Amino acid sequence: MPPRLRCAAPRGLGSAIKPPRVASPSAVLLFPSTTARGAATRTYATAAPLSRVSSFKLPADYVPPTKPPTARPSDTRKSQLLRSYTSLLRSTPLILIFQHNNLTAVEWAAVRRELRLALNSVSTPGTDSAEIAETTQLQVIRTRIFDVALKIVEFHDPSKVAPTTASTVNGEKIQVVYNHDLSKAAYDAVKAATTGDAPLPDSTAYAQLSPLLVGPMAILTLPAVSPAHLAAALSVLCPSPPAFPPPSKKKSPGYHEPIAQSGLQKLMLVGGRIEGTVFDLEGVKWVGGIEGGLDTLRAQLVYMLQSAGLGLTSALEGASKSLWLTMESRRSVLEEQQNSGKENEKKESS
Amino acid sequence: MITRFITDVTTRFNPFSPRAKSARLFLSFLPPSARAQGMNINAQLLPRHSTEPSTLSVKFKDGKEMNLDPETMGIKSIIEEVDRHSRMLQKEADLADA
Numbered sequence: 001m002p003p004r005l006r007c008a009a010p011r012g013l014g015s016a017i018k019p020p021r022v023a024s025p026s027a028v029l030l031f032p033s034t035t036a037r038g039a040a041t042r043t044y045a046t047a048a049p050l051s052r053v054s055s056f057k058l059p060a061d062y063v064p065p066t067k068p069p070t071a072r073p074s075d076t077r078k079s080q081l082l083r084s085y086t087s088l089l090r091s092t093p094l095i096l097i098f099q100h101n102n103l104t105a106v107e108w109a110a111v112r113r114e115l116r117l118a119l120n121s122v123s124t125p126g127t128d129s130a131e132i133a134e135t136t137q138l139q140v141i142r143t144r145i146f147d148v149a150l151k152i153v154e155f156h157d158p159s160k161v162a163p164t165t166a167s168t169v170n171g172e173k174i175q176v177v178y179n180h181d182l183s184k185a186a187y188d189a190v191k192a193a194t195t196g197d198a199p200l201p202d203s204t205a206y207a208q209l210s211p212l213l214v215g216p217m218a219i220l221t222l223p224a225v226s227p228a229h230l231a232a233a234l235s236v237l238c239p240s241p242p243a244f245p246p247p248s249k250k251k252s253p254g255y256h257e258p259i260a261q262s263g264l265q266k267l268m269l270v271g272g273r274i275e276g277t278v279f280d281l282e283g284v285k286w287v288g289g290i291e292g293g294l295d296t297l298r299a300q301l302v303y304m305l306q307s308a309g310l311g312l313t314s315a316l317e318g319a320s321k322s323l324w325l326t327m328e329s330r331r332s333v334l335e336e337q338q339n340s341g342k343e344n345e346k347k348e349s350s
Numbered sequence: 351m352i353t354r355f356i357t358d359v360t361t362r363f364n365p366f367s368p369r370a371k372s373a374r375l376f377l378s379f380l381p382p383s384a385r386a387q388g389m390n391i392n393a394q395l396l397p398r399h400s401t402e403p404s405t406l407s408v409k410f411k412d413g414k415e416m417n418l419d420p421e422t423m424g425i426k427s428i429i430e431e432v433d434r435h436s437r438m439l440q441k442e443a444d445l446a447d448a
Contacts, residue, residue, distance in 0.1 A: 101380060104382050216378050280365075
C-alpha cells in the first residue's frame with residue numbers, strides 16, 4: 001500500500017492558482033478580527049498561498065458534484081443499505097421472501113451450502129445458467145429499510161424530477177437534476193403517496209407486499225426468471241414432495257444432516273415478487289413448475305398466435321371465396337339463360 | 351419469553367394479512383434450539399386470498415392448552431399470557447428442585 005499523503009490536496013490547489021513565492025505576510029493581515037492574542041508569535045505555513053486563495057471563493061450555492069444534497073444523511077450505513085436495496089429491487093426480477101426464525105450461523109452456512117449445490121446441479125458450466133446459479137444469493141435483510149426501499153422504488157419516478165439550478169466552481173449557473181434515492185424529491189414522493197387516511201390501492205406492488213414485511217426477513221434473489229433454478233431452490237428451501245422433492249440422501253448427504261435440517265425448518269417461504277407481480281407460496285410453486293423455462297412458454301405463445309392467424313385468414317378467405325363462387329354460379333346461370341334466349345330468338349326468326 | 355415449558359406450538363395464518371403479524375412474531379420469539387429440545391412447532395401458511403382467521407395454540411408441559419387469538423391480540427399480550435402460565439410452572443419446578 002502506498003503511503004498516504006496528507007497535504008496533497010492543498011498543495012495541488014495552491015500550485016493551480018500559482019502563488020508568488022514571497023515572504024509570508026502574517027495571519028494578522030488575513031484575519032484582522034482575531035489579532036488580539038498570540039498573533040505575533042504564530043506564523044502559519046499556509047499563509048502565503050491562502051492570501052491568494054482568499055480571493056478564490058466558492059459560490060454560495062456551490063454543490064460538489066460528488067456529494068449531491070440528500071434528504072437522509074448520506075454517510076450512514078442505513079442510508080447506503082437503503083440504496084443497495086433500491087438498486088436490488090430495480091434490477092432483480094425474481095425475489096423470494098422468507099421469514100427466518102432464529103437460525104444460527106452454522107445453520108445459515110449449511111442452508112447456503114445446500115442451496116449452492118442444488119443450483120449448481122441444474123446448470124451447465126460456462127453458460128448463462130451457471131452465471132445465474134453463481135449470482136443467486138440468500139441474504140438476511142433489514143426489514144424496515146427494505147420496506148422503505150420498496151416504497152421508493154414504487155412511488156418515486158426519477159425521470160419526473162424537475163431540474164434545479166446550481167453553480168459550478170467558477171460561478172456558472174447550470175441545471176442539475178437531483179433524483180437519486182436519498183434525495184428530497186424521492187422522500188417527498190414517498191411521503192405524498194403514503195400519508196393520508198386512505199389505504200393504498202391494491203394495484204401497487206407495495207400495498208400487496210407490505211403486510212409480508214414483518215419480523216425477521218431474508219430474501220433469495222435470482223438475477224433472471226429461470227424456472228429451473230427456482231425449482232431447484234424451492235426443492236431445497238421449501239420442499240413439497242410431488243412437484244419439488246427434497247434432494248435424495250445419496251446425492252446430497254449434507255442436506256439430511258441435523259444442522260441443515262433444523263435450519264431449513266426455521267425458514268418459511270411467505271411470498272415472492274416475480275417480474276413485478278406479487279405471488280404467494282402457491283404462485284411461486286406454479287412459476288417454478290413451468291417446464292423448460294420461458295422459452296417453452298414463448299414457443300407456445302408463438303404457436304398459438306400462428307394457428308390463430310391461420311384460422312383467421314382461412315375464415316376471411318372463406319367469405320370472399322363463397323361470394324366469388326355464388327357470383328360465378330349466378331353468372332353462369334345468367335349466361336345460360338341469355339344463350340337459351342338468343343337461341344329461342346334465332347329459332348323464332350328462322 | 352419463557353419457552354422451557356412449552357411443548358407444542360400450532361399456528362396457521364395467511365402471511366398476506368396484516369393481522370397475521372403477531373402469529374408470525376411469536377414464531378420468531380422461539381429460541382434457536384426449540385426444536386432440538388423437543389418442542390413441536392407446526393406452522394401452516396394459508397393461501398393468499400383466504401379469509402380464514404389466523405390461529406395460535408400453545409401446549410404446556412402440564413397439559414394446559416392455550417388458544418390465543420393473534421387477530422386481535424398484539425405480540426406483547428400474547429407473550430404476557432404465555433409467560434403468566436410459564437412462570438407458574440417455573441415456580442413449581444423451582445420448588446421441586448429445592
